[in-house]
Amino acid sequence: MSPEGETQMNRYRRLTLRAAGLVVLSAAGCTGETQDAGPLLPIEIGRGDFCHVCGMTILEYPGPKGQVHELRRERPLLFCSTSDLFAYLLQPETAARVREIHVQDMGGRDWQEPGPGPQGFVDAQDAWYVAGHSRMGAMGPTLASFSAETSAQTFAEEYGGRLLRFPEIDLDVLRSLRGATHPPRRHG
Structure with a gap:
């Protein structure tokens, strides 16, 4: 040539x-995939939304809920409890896909019906958690989530448990929740 x-x-x-x-x-x-730019906000949980882990209808159960925004997904994954949220997050293959994680701030929320709205969700990595308390969530014992340490401490004083931060929550913490059974505390 x-x-x-x-x-x-x-x-x-x-x-x-x-x-x-x-x-x-x-x-x-x-x-139709998101372009993965900028912070993502929590969405409102609808009456027909199901938990990504257990498949239960999210709003039919008490306790804090969670959301995970993943790379290349337009809609976040929704969770009926913080226990299910962390069970998902602690899977080895999950970390590379996660962009944002939100949990409900239970400070000032009704535990039995925490509500569907996006307001009141906080960045899960900044939240305070109470493990080992006497309140039951969607899947039984769960982690109570709060935006402020003082709210978490007040909750722990009333319902028992210990305060944790996001990096402290591991599979051992989740296993300890499954083994926990608490008699109801009397208030008076």
Whole structure:
């Protein structure tokens, strides 16, 4: 092949590769996947929404709820309890997909019906948790979540338990919840 023909062939290859790259990039933009830019806000949980882990209808059960925004997912995964949320988060394959995690701030919320609205959700990594308390969540014992340490401490004084931060919650903590049975505390 002549030098002119070789140059023409290289130009053709470059143009073909560029065109193929543009097709791939434009197709990726048409998939409906989020572009993974900026913070994501919690959404309102609907009456027909189900827990990603156990499949239970979320709003039919007491205690704090959770949400996880994952990369390349438009809608967050929803959880009926903080226990189910952490059971999901602690799976080895989950960490690489997670962008944002939110839990309900139970300070000032009704434990039996914490509500569906996006307001009152806080960044799970900034929250305070109470483990080992006497209140039951959707799946039995659960982690109570709060935006403020004082609210978590007040809850622990009334219902028992110990305060934890996000990095302290591991599979051992979740196992200890499953083994916990608490008699109801009397208030008076």
